[in-house]
Amino acid sequence: MARLRLIGGAWRSRVLIVPDRPGLRPTPDRVRETLFNWLGQDLTGLTCLDLFAGTGALGFEAASRGAARVILVERDRHLARQLEENRKALRADEVEVITANALECARTWSEPVDVLFLDPPYHAHWPERLEPWLDRLVRPDGSLYLESEREIETLGAWHTVKRGRAGQVHYHLLERNA
DSSP: OEEEEOOSGGGTTOEEEEOOOTTOOOOOHHHHHHHHHHHOSOOTTOEEEETTOTTOHHHHHHHHTTOSEEEEEESOHHHHHHHHHHHHHHTOTTEEEEESOHHHHHHHOOSOEEEEEEOOOTTSOHHHHHHHHHHHHEEEEEEEEEEESSOOSEETTEEEEEEEEETTEEEEEEEEOO
């Protein structure tokens, strides 16, 4: 087991327990700090969906900054159980953990969110596979955060407005085209 420190908000410096799992890449502190500078430190009242929750770092950071509802979707049952344990340890009633496949969840999701987090496994074309459902998943004025092994300019009706790179990770904030 590893540990991951939350970097901002009400739970700043609190630690999440993270299982060692093949392919699990926690979003680094520096990247999370940049992301929440882009989104704004205060997410009060927003709804966030993380379709590839993994460690839960992005969702717990959003809840720590006041998000009213955060849904963490994780298909790995072991990781989902740890997400639930971390949720309980933080007393994070606004966080919901769903054990499901991201693609199936995207296909059936019916309630648009303000912020969608996508940090999928690399080299599996997940952004393109999810693109048909993005407009339905995110409110018209919402934001999409995406981590990828490559730089992305557009994804369907979405275009990158901010970007960064940390090592091999390209990270993007996308908004819907007007």
